[in-house]
Amino acid sequence: MSIAATAVPPLPHHTLMIFLLQVGVLLLLALLLGRLARQWGMPAIVGELAAGVVLGPTLLANIAPAFSDWLFPQEAAQMNLLDAVAQLGVLFLVGFTGMHLDLGMVRRYGAKAVGVNLASVLIPLVLGVWLGFVLPERLRAEGAEPAVFALFVGVAMCVSAIPVIARILIDMRLIHRNVGQMILVVGTVDDVLGWLLVSVVAAMATTGVQAGAVSLSLLHVLLVVLFAGTIGRRAVRAVMRAAHRSEVRGMPIAAAAIMIMLSAAGTHALELEAVFGAFVCGILVGSCEETQATRLEPLNTTVLAVFAPLFFGMAGLRMDLTVLADPEIALWTLAVIAVAVAGKFLGAFLGAVFSRMNRWEALALGAGINARGVIQIIIAMVGVRLGLLTTEMYSIIMLVAVLTPLMAPPVLRIAVSRIEHTAEERLREHKVLALQGENVSPLLSTSREDACTSTGPRSRRPPTGTR
Numbered sequence: 433m434s435i436a437a438t439a440v441p442p443l444p445h446h447t448l449m450i451f452l453l454q455v456g457v458l459l460l461l462a463l464l465l466g467r468l469a470r471q472w473g474m475p476a477i478v479g480e481l482a483a484g485v486v487l488g489p490t491l492l493a494n495i496a497p498a499f500s501d502w503l504f505p506q507e508a509a510q511m512n513l514l515d516a517v518a519q520l521g522v523l524f525l526v527g528f529t530g531m532h533l534d535l536g537m538v539r540r541y542g543a544k545a546v547g548v549n550l551a552s553v554l555i556p557l558v559l560g561v562w563l564g565f566v567l568p569e570r571l572r573a574e575g576a577e578p579a580v581f582a583l584f585v586g587v588a589m590c591v592s593a594i595p596v597i598a599r600i601l602i603d604m605r606l607i608h609r610n611v612g613q614m615i616l617v618v619g620t621v622d623d624v625l626g627w628l629l630v631s632v633v634a635a636m637a638t639t640g641v642q643a644g645a646v647s648l649s650l651l652h653v654l655l656v657v658l659f660a661g662t663i664g665r666r667a668v669r670a671v672m673r674a675a676h677r678s679e680v681r682g683m684p685i686a687a688a689a690i691m692i693m694l695s696a697a698g699t700h701a702l703e704l705e706a707v708f709g710a711f712v713c714g715i716l717v718g719s720c721e722e723t724q725a726t727r728l729e730p731l732n733t734t735v736l737a738v739f740a741p742l743f744f745g746m747a748g749l750r751m752d753l754t755v756l757a758d759p760e761i762a763l764w765t766l767a768v769i770a771v772a773v774a775g776k777f778l779g780a781f782l783g784a785v786f787s788r789m790n791r792w793e794a795l796a797l798g799a800g801i802n803a804r805g806v807i808q809i810i811i812a813m814v815g816v817r818l819g820l821l822t823t824e825m826y827s828i829i830m831l832v833a834v835l836t837p838l839m840a841p842p843v844l845r846i847a848v849s850r851i852e853h854t855a856e857e858r859l860r861e862h863k864v865l866a867l868q869g870e871n872v873s874p875l876l877s878t879s880r881e882d883a884c885t886s887t888g889p890r891s892r893r894p895p896t897g898t899r
Contacts, residue, residue, distance in 0.1 A: 450505070455514065457503070458487065458514075458742060461483035462479070462483035462484075474837075480741045480744035481830065486748075492504075517739070517742055520739060521738075522743045527710040530713065530717075531717050545621065547786050548618045548801075549621045549625070552776060552779040553625050553779070557587065557629075557775075558586070561582045563586075563768065564581055564585030565578065568764065572820070573825075576637075577636075583633050584821075587630055587811065588811050588829050590776070591622065591811060592619045592622040592776070593619070593805035593808065593833075596804065596807075596837050600844070609851070611796045618780065619801055628708070631699065631704035632649050634704060634705045634814065637818040638703050671691060684727040685730060688728055691713050691717065695712060696710040699712075747809050752827055761824055768829070768832060773836065776802045777799070780798040780800075781795065792847045795843065795846075796843075799839070799844050802839060804837065805836070
C-alpha cells in the first residue's frame with residue numbers, strides 16, 4: 433500500500449473555516465470584555481469568561497439559535513479543535529504559574545504557615561466532600577461514582593489561586609506587608625496540595641474507587657515528586673543552561689515549552705492530570721538560577737494575551753446560567769457558594785488564630801486565601817473532561833471561581849487598616865517601589881532564595897497581566 437493511500441486527509445474546508453472564525457470571534461470578545469472588566473476593577477478572567485457566556489447557551493443560543501448552531505455546532509470533531517487550543521493554553525498558563533512560585537519564601541515562612549495550611553485545606557475539603565454526597569443526583573454526571581464526585585467537589589472547594597491572590601495584593605499595595613507575604617505562602621502550598629489532590633481524583637475517576645488503584649495513584653504522585661526533586665531538577669537545570677548559552681534566538685522559550693509539554697504528557701500517561709506535570713515542570717524551570725524571566729517573557733505574553741483568553745472563553749462557552757432559573761438549582765448554587773466561602777475562610781482564620789496571629793491578621797488571611805479564579809476554573813474543566821460534572825454543577829463551580837475574588841478586597845482593606853505597619857515593612861515597601869521603577873515587578877518577594885543554588889537572594893518577575 434502506498435504512503436499516499438494511507439495518509440490522513442486534511443481538515444475539511446468548512447471545518448477549518450468554522451474553527452478559524454471561532455478562534456477569532458472568541459479571542460476578540462474575550463480581550464474586549466477582559467479589558468472592560470479591568471476598567472471596572474474586576475479580574476480580567478471575569479470578562480473573558482463573560483465572552484464565552486455571551487457566545488454560549490446562556491445568551492447567543494437563545495437570541496439567535498440558528499447562528500449559534502452554525503458558529504458553534506455541537507459536533508465533537510469541531511469543538512475538539514477549539515478545546516485542543518484551549519488545553520495548550522491552560523498547560524502553558526499553569527506552567528508559568530509554577531515558575532513564579534517563591535520556594536525561598538515558602539522555606540522562610542513555612543513553619544509558621546503549616547497550621548494555616550492544614551486548616552485551610554482540611555476544613556473546606558471535608559465540608560466539600562460532605563456537600564458532594566448531599567447534592568442532588570441531577571448535579572452529578574450520569575455514570576459518575578458518587579464517592580469520586582464527592583471527593584472532586586471537596587477538592588474544588590479547598591483550592592486557592594495564587595495568580596489571582598498575587599494580583600489582588602499587588603493592586604492593593606499589600607505585597608510588601610508581612611500578612612501579604614503570609615497569604616502568598618499559604619496560597620502557594622494550597623495550590624501544590626490542590627494539584628496533588630486533583631491528580632489523585634483524576635486517577636480514581638479513570639480506574640475506579642478501588643484500594644489498589646488509589647494506592648497506585650498515590651504511588652505515582654509520590655514518584656513524580658521524587659523524580660522532580662532529584663533527576664528532574666538536574667535535567668531541567670542542564671537544559672535551561674544549554675538553552676541560555678545557545679546563540680539560537682528564542683531557544684530558552686522553546687526549551688521551556690518543550691519541557692512543559694513533555695512533563696504534562698508524562699503525568700497524563702501515569703493517569704494523573706496533565707496540568708500537574710506542567711505545574712511541577714514550571715516550578716523546576718522557575719527555581720533554577722539559569723532561568724531568566726526576561727528571556728521567557730515573549731512566551732509568557734503570548735500565553736496571557738492569546739491562549740489564556742481563549743481557554744477562559746472556551747470555559748465560559750460551557751456555562752449555562754439559564755439553569756439558575758430553576759429554584760432548586762438556584763438554592764443549591766447558594767449552598768455551594770456558602771460552603772465554599774465559609775470553609776476556606778473559616779479554615780484560614782482558625783489556622784491563623786492557632787498559629788498565634790492576631791484576629792485582624794487572621795481575618796486578612798481568610799479573605800485573601802478565599803479568592804479562587806483561574807485554578808478553580810481549570811479544575812472545573814477537568815471535572816467536565818473526566819465526566820463528573822453536569823452543565824449545572826459546572827456552572828455553579830464557575831460562579832464560585834468568579835465571585836470569590838470579588839469578595840477579597842473589601843475585607844482586606846478593613847483588616848489591614850488595623851494591622852500595625854512595621855519599620856521592616858516600610859523598608860521592604862521602599863525596595864518594592866524601587867524595583868517597580870526599574871520595571872521589575874516583585875510578585876512574590878523583594879528577595880528570593882534560589883532553589884537550585886545558594887548564590888543569594890534575587891527577585892523574580894511575575895507573569896505580566898496575572899489573572
